[in-house]
Amino acid sequence: xxxxxxRTIQPNHFTLLGTALLRRTSRSNISVRCSGSQATxxxxxxxxxxxxxxxxxxxxxxxxxxxxxxxxxxxxxIETHVQLSTFxxxxxxxxxxxxxxxxxxxxxxxxxxxxxxxVLNSKVVEFGVRLGLALNCGLSLSSKFDRKQYFYPxxxxxxxxxxxxIPIASGGYVDVDIPLEFGGGHKRFGVTRVHxxxxxxxxxxxxxxxxxxxxxxxxxxxxxxxxSEPDMRSGIEAAEYAAEMQRIVRYLGxxxxxxxxxxxxxxxxxxxxxxxQAEFGTKVEIKNLNAFSAMSRAIDFEIKRQALLYNQxxxxxxxxxxxxxxxxxxxxxxxxxxxxxxxxxxFPEPDLPEVILTxxxxxxxxxxxxxxxxxxxxxxxxxxxxxxxxxxLANEASVADYFDAVIGEGAEVKLAANWLMxxxxxxxxxxxxxxxxxxxxxxxLAALIAAIKDGTISGKIGKQILFELLAKGGTVQGxxxxxxxxxxxxxxxxxKMVLKVIAENPKQLEQYRNGKTKLQGYFAGxxxxxxxxxxxxxxxxxxxxxxxxxxx
Amino acid sequence: xxxxxxxxxxxxxxxxIKIETSIFSSSSLSSSLQLQRYSRKAHRIARSFSSxxxxxxxxxxxxxxLAETARISLTPAEIEECGTKxxxxxxxxxxxxxxxxxxxxxxxxxxxxxxxxxxxxPETFENRESIRASIPSFxxxxxxVPKVLNKE
Numbered sequence: 001x002x003x004x005x006x007r008t009i010q011p012n013h014f015t016l017l018g019t020a021l022l023r024r025t026s027r028s029n030i031s032v033r034c035s036g037s038q039a040t041x042x043x044x045x046x047x048x049x050x051x052x053x054x055x056x057x058x059x060x061x062x063x064x065x066x067x068x069x070x071x072x073x074x075x076x077x078i079e080t081h082v083q084l085s086t087f088x089x090x091x092x093x094x095x096x097x098x099x100x101x102x103x104x105x106x107x108x109x110x111x112x113x114x115x116x117x118x119v120l121n122s123k124v125v126e127f128g129v130r131l132g133l134a135l136n137c138g139l140s141l142s143s144k145f146d147r148k149q150y151f152y153p154x155x156x157x158x159x160x161x162x163x164x165x166i167p168i169a170s171g172g173y174v175d176v177d178i179p180l181e182f183g184g185g186h187k188r189f190g191v192t193r194v195h196x197x198x199x200x201x202x203x204x205x206x207x208x209x210x211x212x213x214x215x216x217x218x219x220x221x222x223x224x225x226x227x228s229e230p231d232m233r234s235g236i237e238a239a240e241y242a243a244e245m246q247r248i249v250r251y252l253g254x255x256x257x258x259x260x261x262x263x264x265x266x267x268x269x270x271x272x273x274x275x276x277q278a279e280f281g282t283k284v285e286i287k288n289l290n291a292f293s294a295m296s297r298a299i300d301f302e303i304k305r306q307a308l309l310y311n312q313x314x315x316x317x318x319x320x321x322x323x324x325x326x327x328x329x330x331x332x333x334x335x336x337x338x339x340x341x342x343x344x345x346x347f348p349e350p351d352l353p354e355v356i357l358t359x360x361x362x363x364x365x366x367x368x369x370x371x372x373x374x375x376x377x378x379x380x381x382x383x384x385x386x387x388x389x390x391x392x393l394a395n396e397a398s399v400a401d402y403f404d405a406v407i408g409e410g411a412e413v414k415l416a417a418n419w420l421m422x423x424x425x426x427x428x429x430x431x432x433x434x435x436x437x438x439x440x441x442x443x444x445l446a447a448l449i450a451a452i453k454d455g456t457i458s459g460k461i462g463k464q465i466l467f468e469l470l471a472k473g474g475t476v477q478g479x480x481x482x483x484x485x486x487x488x489x490x491x492x493x494x495x496k497m498v499l500k501v502i503a504e505n506p507k508q509l510e511q512y513r514n515g516k517t518k519l520q521g522y523f524a525g526x527x528x529x530x531x532x533x534x535x536x537x538x539x540x541x542x543x544x545x546x547x548x549x550x551x552x
Numbered sequence: 553x554x555x556x557x558x559x560x561x562x563x564x565x566x567x568x569i570k571i572e573t574s575i576f577s578s579s580s581l582s583s584s585l586q587l588q589r590y591s592r593k594a595h596r597i598a599r600s601f602s603s604x605x606x607x608x609x610x611x612x613x614x615x616x617x618l619a620e621t622a623r624i625s626l627t628p629a630e631i632e633e634c635g636t637k638x639x640x641x642x643x644x645x646x647x648x649x650x651x652x653x654x655x656x657x658x659x660x661x662x663x664x665x666x667x668x669x670x671x672x673x674p675e676t677f678e679n680r681e682s683i684r685a686s687i688p689s690f691x692x693x694x695x696x697v698p699k700v701l702n703k704e
Contacts, residue, residue: 093675095676111683122672123672212698
């Protein structure tokens, strides 16, 4: 039941998109888009539709392409830019506010005016260390900043302050659980490095006119760039990696991870090689991926594009280039071809000292790390929850905290998970609320679960009062008392109601006794109605059957 | 210091390479963005040379390429004039590079006191108007720039 509900309220995009690419002739799936924060929720859900699995593409008319694809292996690496939720920019005290009036959050430092000197924001270091530790990286106790030179109107200084050869963190990994319908399993992807840098301004290209617009509020906003090892092999794996990055930065509180606002931006590098070949093929970069679903589809599109070129003997047409994903058209187009490596002429930033971390500082930050998504998933799994429950609960820290609080109050684990995943999730979705907004405390949800379990109230009544508790708060005991909701478990009282209903429905009784036993449900419903939903269902049914079958 | 030496050389060169020493000496806010960008180029040129690892003989500077990476245009006469002056600088770096530093721990920069990080407390810069006044062209609240789609 809960699965069905979930599917209605939070459709699984990946299930849809997994097939979208392989069935591009039928375009019905393509309009599905996930949006930002919801995307994380949806990416992790399992929907029981194994027939739509990417690995089972038989009998739908693209067998030839599938055959071609079988001969190649894709190699995917991802660069993730995480915009930090600091109050100020990286090197000046300008407010870091998304959505301010354009060009108001500026000062001589972020505008690159003469004589202005950058001073590093301590939060940027702290967040870098937090993320580095969370990604199981080694930290450089001494790192430095470098200048990356390029000319572009969104870059007032003519260079970006970044970290080149000594990043603050390197050599880590991240663990993800691939949803069952995509083959399931636990995967580990390497993290090459995490480095601190500043963002450029925002460029807007008007469709009309021969000019572009620039907003420099974002220039100098702190970023952490996470570079992965080329460990991903499919669009799904890449999207799961990115979704895990989003979970981690949100758990850590270093970023809101919002893809729509550009707080989390992923550029992917895709190459393919014939299976068995050791060296990598030519890699192509794809940008403009602002949802996990888009990322997955764009990668699968690119894999197919390259496989077809290989297959047609045109692999020389796979060139080092940057392609832009066009969500509307569901395809990528070449943005620029790179001739060799761009010459950024890095050199050490002379205006900033080295970044020195002490072991004590690192240890103090390590001590404040929250339980991370992977640890939560393993803990929930060990409690005996299924992977669908595990992925749902661990997806958002606030939901996981709530769940932990409910079971901390003694609620049964599986029952607590069911309530959260079905009725409460549906309520949150409908009301556009987060779990933190609901008035139902974890303690009262535990009380509600207990009251149903010990038979004080029926499950049906429980559901009715749930919504009132969610919206208005209050206690389960108080509500049961005020509304006189205690379940009727007195056989004599139920028998009275059963006899009354039977007496009021002679026609149905006759039909029942002539073999139309399905009518038992009708009688049960009538009795339940008479009891205002309070009759204990097993007892009601037991007495009802006795009476219906009694010969008078 | 090396950069400053370079600057003094270049600031004597033709008008179109507008390099000022303002980056080091001036905190005047009235200087334009453009000026700043030119002065930053000095660093890059310095880098181009100092990154040349040939210890004894440095390659002569490819002025045409340097001008291209700095997004400035030079006439052939200017290239020649610049080339001579830049050559003096690279020769000087050549001398520096002949010093045997094998036993010296590499240092990126002079010792600076640690712990000079900034607290994450926002502060609005009061004189934003004078910054905005130096921006040549606005389209309502946005800076107006030539249409650009591709980097590099």
